[in-house]
Amino acid sequence: MFVSTNIGSYLATGSGLQTAVLNELRRLGVRPKKSLGQNFLVSESVLSDILDVACIEAGDHVVEIGPGLGVLTERLVRKGASVLAIEKDDTFARHLKDAFAHVPAVTVLHSDILMLRSLLQVLKTFKPAHGAKLKVVSNIPYNITSDLLSVLLPMRGALQSIHLLLEAGAAERLTQAQPGDKDYRAMSVIVQLYSQARTCFGVSRSAFHPVPGVDSAVAEFILHDQLDERLLEHEAAFVAFINGAFSMKRKTLANNLKRTFPQPDIEKCFDNSALSPLVRAESLDLDTFVALFGCFQARSS
Numbered sequence: 001m002f003v004s005t006n007i008g009s010y011l012a013t014g015s016g017l018q019t020a021v022l023n024e025l026r027r028l029g030v031r032p033k034k035s036l037g038q039n040f041l042v043s044e045s046v047l048s049d050i051l052d053v054a055c056i057e058a059g060d061h062v063v064e065i066g067p068g069l070g071v072l073t074e075r076l077v078r079k080g081a082s083v084l085a086i087e088k089d090d091t092f093a094r095h096l097k098d099a100f101a102h103v104p105a106v107t108v109l110h111s112d113i114l115m116l117r118s119l120l121q122v123l124k125t126f127k128p129a130h131g132a133k134l135k136v137v138s139n140i141p142y143n144i145t146s147d148l149l150s151v152l153l154p155m156r157g158a159l160q161s162i163h164l165l166l167e168a169g170a171a172e173r174l175t176q177a178q179p180g181d182k183d184y185r186a187m188s189v190i191v192q193l194y195s196q197a198r199t200c201f202g203v204s205r206s207a208f209h210p211v212p213g214v215d216s217a218v219a220e221f222i223l224h225d226q227l228d229e230r231l232l233e234h235e236a237a238f239v240a241f242i243n244g245a246f247s248m249k250r251k252t253l254a255n256n257l258k259r260t261f262p263q264p265d266i267e268k269c270f271d272n273s274a275l276s277p278l279v280r281a282e283s284l285d286l287d288t289f290v291a292l293f294g295c296f297q298a299r300s301s
């Protein structure tokens with residue numbers, strides 16, 4: 001047994017994961033923090049299903065955000081993966097460093113993933129020598145979902161895929177919303193820009209301790225190798241354009257764009273794309289946004 005924690009010894013004895021998690025929390029003297037979204041997985045079958053959908057195999061390099069007690073971390077290592085485990089909580093980061101101290105396949109980074117300015121650099125250092133891209137597999141706090149995806153999705157050079165346990169509604173919104181749906185928003189367009197997304201399976205709230213108020217789902221984002229070539233060199237500007245287009249839900253697209261573009265450009269570009277002046281961002285697909293953005297770019301250069 002390479003892990004010296006009670007979670008590890010649970011694997012040896014075959015007692016319940018829920019009991020092992022509760023015992024470990026008691027041993028560490030911690031109460032789960034709501035502010036850090038600390039709901040721990042206590043379902044062996046969900047852990048195993050996550051490894052399956054993420055196609056984890058020996059030699060994979062996996063980034064795990066919010067490893068907590070290290071339950072998923074340990075399953076990843078048992079599959080033969082190397083894991084970069086990034087944990088914000090002081091107690092858990094210390095616990096993970098102790099628990100995996102003699103496991104060379106695990107690197108623990110005590111950090112807030114959203115404050116890590118050098119994340120891309122860290123990921124590049126962790127990348128395997130043969131150059132294969134990294135997989136992200138994580139049970140994250142629900143409240144960082146959008147911020148985290150905004151950071152990870154553009155990292156196609158470093159990342160191959162992202163599998164996240166999310167609040168079920170958010171997973172559905174992010175992976176399934178299409179133009180015209182009430183849940184279609186800026187993040188839906190950004191997800192489509194960068195990835196092929198789907199909801200893999202639902203997870204009952206009873207699979208966690210403490211039990212959260214909502215069910216969860218595992219969402220998958222397979223990152224595109226290439227960005228649409230019309231956006232090369234303009235990636236950040238396009239994302240800002242999309243956020244601007246959706247900024248005021250009640251306003252028309254033209255009104256939302258007014259703050260950034262001169263009225264004649266708006267009229268000309270809407271005309272070029274055969275768009276009504278009253279159209280709303282919620283009804284346009286990615287391709288139309290790319291064409292519209294291209295027109296604004298051409299007129300401003």
Ligand SMILES: C[S@@+](CC[C@H](N)C(=O)[O-])C[C@H]1O[C@@H](n2cnc3c(N)ncnc32)[C@H](O)[C@@H]1O
Binds near residue numbers: 041066113114139
């Ligand atoms: C939902 S719990 C998951 C714990 C563990 N992975 C599991 O499945 O049992 C979320 C974890 O993310 C950590 N966390 C919260 N915000 C974070 C952040 N900004 N950066 C890194 N870790 C964070 C929490 O401390 C907690 O360990």
